[in-house]
Amino acid sequence: MRHERGVALLLVLWLTMLLAAVVGAFALTAQMEKLQGRTLSRGIVAEQAARAGVEYALTRLVDTDPRRRWLPDGRAYDWAFAGTRVRIEAIDESGKVDLNAADVDLLARLFVAVGVDQAEATAIASAIADWRDSDDLYQPQGGAETPSYVSAGLPWGAKNAPFDTVAEVEQVLGMTPAIYAKVAPLLTVYSGQARPDPNFAGAQVLQAMGEDAEPILARRRARTPSPDDAFLGGGSGTYSIDSRARLPNGRQATLRVVVRAGIGNVPGSSYTALRWEQGATAPR
Secondary structure, eight states, X not given: OHHHHHHHHHHHHHHHHHXXXXXXXXXXXXXXXXXXXXXXXXXXXXXXXXXXXXXXHHHHHTOSSXXXXXXXEEEEEEEEETTEXXXXXXXXXXXXXXXXXXXXXXXXXXXXXXXXXXXXXXXXXXXXXXXXXXXXXXXXXXXXXXHHHHHTXXXXXXXXXXXXXXXXXXXXTTOOHHHHHHHGXXXXXXXXXXXOOTXXXXXXXXXXXXXXXXXXXXXXXXXXXXXXXXXXXXXXXXXXXXXXEEOTTSOEEEEEEEEEESSOSSTTOSEEEEEEEEEEEXXX
């Protein structure tokens, strides 16, 4: 009898420990789900604040009052939305170098402006021209047609058609990730202009155009909007917009888009999205 009572006691203790472990695991899981839910909800709040920044930027970029209109030349604008700080930068795509329209000399000067050696810059610029043209003839400066890609051991050749996206230039012979990271923000496929608009171009693009960048940028910074200012807010109507939202707890979200103002391809939308890239950063 004593042996049976001892076994029963051990069984009760074992069951008690098992139930305690189950309850503890359940409590831990519930706590983790609560934290994950809170993190997710804060991430969504930050993302929506960044999205609101894009929407707000478009209203200011096309505002009919020059005193309220934003200048899309890359300058930063700060905005508060529902207790969230949002920093917005907008650049008119006409202020960038168009991969499908710029000549080899302008492309080469742009690569030099971001720190590429002259010979390498000319080689990449010529390869870009050979990538987009419809023939198999090499550029006078060199270039790269399909045999060049085969010789380099690449599984593709020259496209012989226009660039569809800026990212496509990564496939051009001679392009490296380091060079692409520097030059990508200065390139576009949406302007269709052989020469960027100096009113919106950044310092490196202006340098590539042969302009003295600092006086032009200084005049922009000193510009005071007025009702008579017909220039402010002009441009192509296609913009690159970076919207970075930061919550009070440090949670951040970034939205990088290229949009075309006007009636969008989604009912109720005031723009057409041409590129959409978003990301989030947890507080430190």
